[in-house]
Amino acid sequence: MSLEQYKDVWAYCVREGDSLTRPSLEILAAARKVADKIGQKAVAVILGYGLDRVVENAIAHGADAVVYADEPWLEKYQCLPYTRVLCEMAEKMKPYAFLFVADELGRDLSPRVAYRLNTGLATDNIDLAVEDYYFGPTNTTYRNILAQIRPDFATRVAKIYTPRHRPQMASIRPGNFEPLRRDPSRRGELIRFRPTPVEEDFKVKILEEAIQRKSQIDLEGADIIISLGMGILRDGEGNPRNPREAFTLVSEILELIRRNYGLKGEIGATRALIYSELKELEGLITSERQVGQTGRTVAPQIYIAVGISGAVQHKVGMIKSKKIVAINSDRDAPIFELAHYAIKDDLYKVLPRLRSLLAGG
Amino acid sequence: MLIVVLIKGVPARTTQVLTVSGVLKREEMELVLNPHDARALEAAFYLKRVVGGKIICLSMGPEPKISPIMKELFEPKEESRLVPRIIFPGVDHCILLSDRRMAGADTWATSYTLAKGIEKILQIHREAVERLEKAIGSDELYEIAKTLYHNGLIPHEIYSELPTIRDSLLARYRSGQIDEAGLRDGLRRYKDGLGRFIILAGMKTTDGETGNTGPQTAEALGQMMGEIIPSVAFVREMEIDPSGEYVVVLRALGRIIQKLLVPLPCLLTLHTEYEPKIPSPVHLKKARYANYIPQKSRIDVWNAEFIGADPSKLGLMGSPTIVGPGYEVGRPQAQKVIGESLVFARDVERFEWGGKTYGPFKAGDLAPELPVELLREMRAKGWVRVFTLEDMLNELFGGLKVVSRTV
Numbered sequence: 001m002s003l004e005q006y007k008d009v010w011a012y013c014v015r016e017g018d019s020l021t022r023p024s025l026e027i028l029a030a031a032r033k034v035a036d037k038i039g040q041k042a043v044a045v046i047l048g049y050g051l052d053r054v055v056e057n058a059i060a061h062g063a064d065a066v067v068y069a070d071e072p073w074l075e076k077y078q079c080l081p082y083t084r085v086l087c088e089m090a091e092k093m094k095p096y097a098f099l100f101v102a103d104e105l106g107r108d109l110s111p112r113v114a115y116r117l118n119t120g121l122a123t124d125n126i127d128l129a130v131e132d133y134y135f136g137p138t139n140t141t142y143r144n145i146l147a148q149i150r151p152d153f154a155t156r157v158a159k160i161y162t163p164r165h166r167p168q169m170a171s172i173r174p175g176n177f178e179p180l181r182r183d184p185s186r187r188g189e190l191i192r193f194r195p196t197p198v199e200e201d202f203k204v205k206i207l208e209e210a211i212q213r214k215s216q217i218d219l220e221g222a223d224i225i226i227s228l229g230m231g232i233l234r235d236g237e238g239n240p241r242n243p244r245e246a247f248t249l250v251s252e253i254l255e256l257i258r259r260n261y262g263l264k265g266e267i268g269a270t271r272a273l274i275y276s277e278l279k280e281l282e283g284l285i286t287s288e289r290q291v292g293q294t295g296r297t298v299a300p301q302i303y304i305a306v307g308i309s310g311a312v313q314h315k316v317g318m319i320k321s322k323k324i325v326a327i328n329s330d331r332d333a334p335i336f337e338l339a340h341y342a343i344k345d346d347l348y349k350v351l352p353r354l355r356s357l358l359a360g361g
Numbered sequence: 362m363l364i365v366v367l368i369k370g371v372p373a374r375t376t377q378v379l380t381v382s383g384v385l386k387r388e389e390m391e392l393v394l395n396p397h398d399a400r401a402l403e404a405a406f407y408l409k410r411v412v413g414g415k416i417i418c419l420s421m422g423p424e425p426k427i428s429p430i431m432k433e434l435f436e437p438k439e440e441s442r443l444v445p446r447i448i449f450p451g452v453d454h455c456i457l458l459s460d461r462r463m464a465g466a467d468t469w470a471t472s473y474t475l476a477k478g479i480e481k482i483l484q485i486h487r488e489a490v491e492r493l494e495k496a497i498g499s500d501e502l503y504e505i506a507k508t509l510y511h512n513g514l515i516p517h518e519i520y521s522e523l524p525t526i527r528d529s530l531l532a533r534y535r536s537g538q539i540d541e542a543g544l545r546d547g548l549r550r551y552k553d554g555l556g557r558f559i560i561l562a563g564m565k566t567t568d569g570e571t572g573n574t575g576p577q578t579a580e581a582l583g584q585m586m587g588e589i590i591p592s593v594a595f596v597r598e599m600e601i602d603p604s605g606e607y608v609v610v611l612r613a614l615g616r617i618i619q620k621l622l623v624p625l626p627c628l629l630t631l632h633t634e635y636e637p638k639i640p641s642p643v644h645l646k647k648a649r650y651a652n653y654i655p656q657k658s659r660i661d662v663w664n665a666e667f668i669g670a671d672p673s674k675l676g677l678m679g680s681p682t683i684v685g686p687g688y689e690v691g692r693p694q695a696q697k698v699i700g701e702s703l704v705f706a707r708d709v710e711r712f713e714w715g716g717k718t719y720g721p722f723k724a725g726d727l728a729p730e731l732p733v734e735l736l737r738e739m740r741a742k743g744w745v746r747v748f749t750l751e752d753m754l755n756e757l758f759g760g761l762k763v764v765s766r767t768v
Contacts, residue, residue, distance in 0.1 A: 077614065077617065079593070103614075104594070104595050107573075111576040112576045112579070112592065114577070115580040116584075120469060121468065121469070121682070123570070137677075157688060158687040159685035159687075160682050160685065161682065161683045161685055163683065165681040200589045203591060203624050204593070204621055204622065204624070205622040207620040207621060208618075209617065209619050210617075211617060212613065212616040212617075263758075287633075287634060294396050294397070294567075295633065297570075316567070325757075336696070339696055340697065341697050341698075341699060342696055342697070342698045342699065343699045343750070344698060344700075345699070350750070353750060354754075
């Protein structure tokens with residue numbers, strides 16, 4: 001079968017109540033963007049049980065069609081049956097591209113789907129484009145293929161192509177596409193798929209399942225992150241300070257920013273600070289807050305590094321933040337290499353000043 | 362039980378990576394253990410303590426770069442440049458898949474290769490038992506058992522030279538406690554048990570960051586073996602049933618917390634926050650029977666032929682994805698130093714000064730490298746001034762207008 005026979009851009013969407021999760025709406029918008037470029041359909045792919053309202057909402061949010069399976073045995077997410085159903089759908093309907101959200105569920109599911117479909121998977125993309133690509137080893141120019149744009153080694157972006165295989169599979173990082181506005185007047189095609197369960201797929205048993213409260217520390221969902229490093233243990237003159245002071249100041253600053261601008265804030269920390277397990281910060285600075293190589297990778301609108309020297313391991317976790325502010329009294333701290341705004345001063349002077357400015361004083 | 366830990370060498374300094382037409386040149390960089398793999402090694406140690414067996418470390422990559430990492434995994438040191446601190450007594454055996462044709466692999470081709478390696482590991486262990494089965498009744502039985510045992514291919518429960526284990530299968534056969542049928546039955550049971558292996562991996566690597574290779578290796582191996590091998594990513598807690606039949610794991614997918622019963626064989630990827638459980642001491646003695654003689658400091662290097670890999674599925678050519686040219690991003694356009702940088706206080710039209718034209722400039726722009734005299738003049742006129750904390754807040758938040766404030 002020739003590559004040209006593969007049509008439409010699919011987005012695997014996860015249901016939330018009667019609609020879809022926000023990252024799912026984002027990848028639907030990404031599918032819309034690519035579909036419009038190649039003059040094909042954007043298709044939402046949904047698995048679950050009791051999906052009547054959900055599929056309508058997918059159309060209202062920009063899908064031209066919904067391919068779905070609505071079965072009691074698909075009510076809860078399970079990697080193996082979900083993999084099989086998605087592969088059967090894709091083998092039958094032959095999409096040009098297949099997008100997933102680059103979150104934990106997407107990372108559990110999409111690699112298996114890609115391997116079984118014998119195609120590539122470009123993960124963590126921040127944008128998509130459609131391009132021609134010349135591939136030397138086969139001496140062929142592949143027309144109108146997906147350029148999957150992903151960050152590469154912290155300071156670069158790379159374009160990944162899947163020229164010889166279909167569907168072209170990509171996972172998209174949350175926060176890079178704006179969901180399309182809901183338009184209830186939109187009409188689209190609903191294609192219900194009726195899969196048969198295969199016993200072997202249910203050899204993993206769900207013993208318990210719970211949905212966590214949203215109140216947990218959500219670094220990835222924050223608009224602004226203020227992160228603390230070992231520098232908070234001393235002031236600019238080198239006198240020891242209670243790091244709790246910095247934590248409190250930063251909490252107050254984030255609260256003011258939330259009130260003034262409606263921005264969601266969160267406190268981050270370096271690995272060094274977390275693993276020094278200071279009594280003063282017990283229960284406040286926990287590993288859930290770790291930004292960096294072995295912790296979270298974040299890309300908020302604003303990232304403020306307080307008392308952080310800027311080890312490579314930390315930098316790779318925050319380098320993609322849109323605006324970076326660094327506060328450090330060490331003028332040569334490597335963190336300043338990344339900073340859009342450099343405050344080379346004592347954090348115990350800067351933070352109170354910031355607080356009072358934000359409070360309107 | 363065979364416990365296979367997938368490890369990867371990653372660049373020590375993730376920001377200094379050489380790429381030539383998009384392909385990682387690993388042989389030109391120092392590689393260290395992917396930090397996430399430490400969790401998989403801890404999980405492996407936990408499993409070995411409960412059910413016994415051997416921890417086999419499997420990797421793919423250039424031998425000169427991966428061997429030093431593997432050497433340190435046999436006997437982890439307190440301080441090491443290559444391996445993070447792990448509470449872990451060391452792996453039993455290391456296998457490295459290394460072949461020029463494997464270079465430049467994406468996650469699909471890597472997973473295919475690793476799965477072929479695991480298939481080979483299973484095959485070697487099965488063949489070891491089959492050699493014993495064939496030797497039953499011959500004089501060579503015990504000599505063959507001894508060799509296999511010292512090469513770490515059969516466990517103490519089959520043959521042992523430990524003074525504390527006097528009731529291995531072969532010892533009982535030799536003393537007449539069991540007959541030939543009993544011996545055959547015992548070997549068959551052990552051989553069936555080899556199919557209940559476990560594969561462990563870190564949740565992602567710090568270079569590629571994809572997290573694909575774990576689940577894809579399970580899928581690839583399942584296809585090769587003609588059965589479904591489950592994969593569970595992001596495991597935070599794990600307990601194995603002492604029977605070795607299944608594990609119970611806890612994992613979070615975003616806000617969904619799942620407790621799953623996963624039958625072996627399976628593949629798990631371990632979350633950064635995974636911490637091994639402390640095994641109950643009642644299992645420790647039994648577990649020892651399932652252990653093998655460690656093959657310390659032995660790194661087996663296997664090429665494509667040895668693992669029976671299809672060359673068209675290896676390396677760059679076997680990879681569906683192609684990495685195009687990368688380009689630099691992420692350097693700040695221009696840095697403003699609070700209390701030091703000079704910025705324009707207002708829009709300034711193009712103007713002449715000292716026979717040269719300057720501008721136009723916009724309010725907030727950094728004043729470029731202008732003659733000191735000119736800067737002094739402009740400061741005097743109020744055209745430029747020092748960038749302040751207030752200015753920064755204005756730029757970040759679009760003005761200090763208070764939307765609402767509780768008094």
